[in-house]
Amino acid sequence: MEPGEIHALLGENGAGKSTLMNVLYGLYQPDEGEILVDGEPLKLRGPSDAISAGIGMVHQHFMLVPVFTVTENIMLGAEKVRGGISGFLDRRRARREVVEVSERYGLRVDPDAVIEDLPVGIQQRVEIVKALTRDVDLLILDEPTAVLTPQETEELLTVMRSLKAAGKSIVFITHKLGEVKAIADRITVIRRGKTVGTASPEASRDELAALMVGRNVRLTVEKATAKPGKAVLEVAGLVVDDDRQIRAVDGIDLTVHAGEVLGVAGVQGNGQTELIEAIMGLRPTLAGSVTLDGERVDGWSTKRVLRAGVGYVPEDRSVDGLVKEFSVAENLVLDIYDRPPFAGGLALKPQAIATSAKERIEQFDVRTSSASMPVGTLSGGNQQKVIVARELSRPLKLLIAAQPTRGVDVGSIEFIHSQVIHERDIGTAVLVVSSELDEVLGLADRVAVMYRGRIIGIVGPDTPREEIGLLMAGITPEAAADRAEARPATDDDVPTSEEEA
């Protein structure tokens, strides 16, 4: 690393980027090898050593205490105290420092706001201010754009440029090629824990992707024109609360037809989760109706909804989709374990379960040493393939896929996407929810944008990203939507999802 350089660390999920940076930040201890700072080997016993060596880190999952104020979070660990040993906090001085630093770098934050009330974009800003108050020379940003709208991402890139101008070095960890090309001075690509190459930002996307994955991959989803049939899922006036009894879905109407993919875009936490859970019968609906093939299904149990021909890929596979301690084979029949041929009378039929598991592992390209391995030992991508395999093995009317490729490597993404499109082509209605705009644009035939519990606009997938970005931020819905509708959707012009500025 040079001073005043932005160095991008590019790699698939699970390639070892975050681990490397956690070692650099002193959270993990290296088994071998050493870290050199200004030519001197550096021994880090913990994060405090890293901080005093001038290394700061913004973690992928923010390290902020939700019930503390911005100032409290920033001063934690480096508290300003009055009179030295007494240990009384000097909040005024701490607050002044926060204001000072945030003004110097143009990072506006309210020092007295409580973290849990702030949107993620601002929380991230707090994290950056936190690092800057500790006088770091090297700032590590771990997947900073994963939770941001395109506009917030743009702002972050601006902040990074101004930090660079102030002489700070930045390590920028990501798997998004567009951002890397936009900002990095130097790119290091990591695969399976090894540096596989360095590149300059002039390198083409395809070159970078090939370096990351080790082979050529298609970055866009190839699909034929959709042939929408009758309406399969109809949601009307749906109202749902979240766990805190706060309105999360606030009167949503949407329709998904057979043979089409409806993509739901939006920044995380705008009610997408609750919408899906309400459709699946996992969460009570307060008003409105959910109709599947002409039959009211709201109020049904989840089991009944599944049996009615709905496939469900939940957004967090480690919580909802899989039982990690169970084997791959067992996870593959979680939904129909009590039906023939997998059960007879009261007993399971292990033989049938094993045979079918073997077939599906082959068919869905699940990489595992055996069907009896606990599913938790598989990589993220292969775990996700197990879920997809299970859900697509039943005859479906409707497939609901929430964040279908979150934390999944590029190779598996490609495979899962092609499975989803295949399902569409055999006439299933598909509802895809993703916070990755590229994914929504790549898969969807129509894109619904959610903002604060409402569908703020439904647009074609060839709508420019900026317009969808504005919708995701809830800005001028009418104007943006009008412009989008004025643009005739040309069906065979499938967007190459990353053609932004």
Add this chain to the structure above:
Amino acid sequence: MSTMAVPDVAVAAVDEGFWTRSRKVGLVLVALGLLGALLFGALATDQQARFTLSEDAAGTALEINGTFGAILFGAIALAAGAALLAGLPKRWFLPVLAVGLVAFVLSFLCWQVSAAPAGQNFMPLVNIIRGTFILALPLIFGALAGVLCERSGVVNVAIEGQLLMGAFSGALFGSISGNVWVGLVAAAIGGAFISLLLAVFSIRYLVDQTVMGIVLNLLAVGVTGFLYERLMQTNAERYNSAPRFSNWEIPLLKDIPVLGPALFRSNIFLYLGLLLVLVIHIGLFRTRWGLRTRSVGEHPIAADTLGVRVLRLRYRNVLLAGVVAGIGGASYTLALYSFTKNMIGGKGFIALAALIFGRWNPTGALLAALFFGFADQLATYLGAINSVIPSQFLAMLPYLATILAVAGLVGRVRAPAADGKPYVKG
């Protein structure tokens, strides 16, 4: 593009419908008010109900006609309930609730005192207040021990054991040395010993903290019970007759009417307990130690990334909690009674309830402990005046109140987010 305004994401207005928490509470108060005005008013006699400002029937007293008082205070509770039902602004909720509850209690007392046998139609306020604090004292220490532990993320179900061990070692070493201060230090060490076991097993060996706490309580009962029978009872003169702290009168404060004689002619434990509430409250919210403690209880990983030593802080706080609870145990054996088998008798668990009732706040815990202490004292008093209400029923009331309170009266009770979760790096 860079200066684009990010819209403030305000939390969507919560639409609770008509029956907000405040209105539900108001409805309960209205019911209580009606109960007071109608039932208590009907049962009360025309005797004067006297609340004397002393320890006996003599001296100045606040007097009110029993029937009139019961109806009047019932009506006040009713009015408070009606005000809440009408939809008062939020900041009025707690004061109005307090007025309503106090009025209900007064209505009840007017009935009870006026209906007492002739010659006993008085309630000595000094005694009642003093008794409330004495009964609340172990709860205060216990709940503070809970605050120290749980604010740093370690569930402390072992309060009972810590109190008991403190009481035992205070009695034993106080007796052997014949010195109260040695007894006090020994009590602190005894409580810290239980804490040490809790800390090592839950922080180092990741044993489930609740299970560990329960086991430690049983261990304390077993160990102290065994030593009591095999050691103390063989020679009670030598091993179970600890000297006691005498009462200290605090100049000036002791002359305050009612409160002076009730509180400021007390022993060291009461002063220590109240002081600790203050110190821990300030410490928790005003000092570096407090900020770090709370951060470790809420989000230990974040604290770790900022160089806070999570495990060390937890060890330290758990041990401190043991010291506090140990001293609380000694408030029995170095001031009031000799040690007896299982003498804490569940107070540690009530302290745990006070901790939750008080929302993990030292001052909240103090108020909750006083509430429990008052209910206890009231039961004793009513027994003494031969009340028609069975004392067992009254003894049950505080716990009923806890259930109701935790269920909704004090609002959504939120424990520290990382409470009970062991911290493992990586």
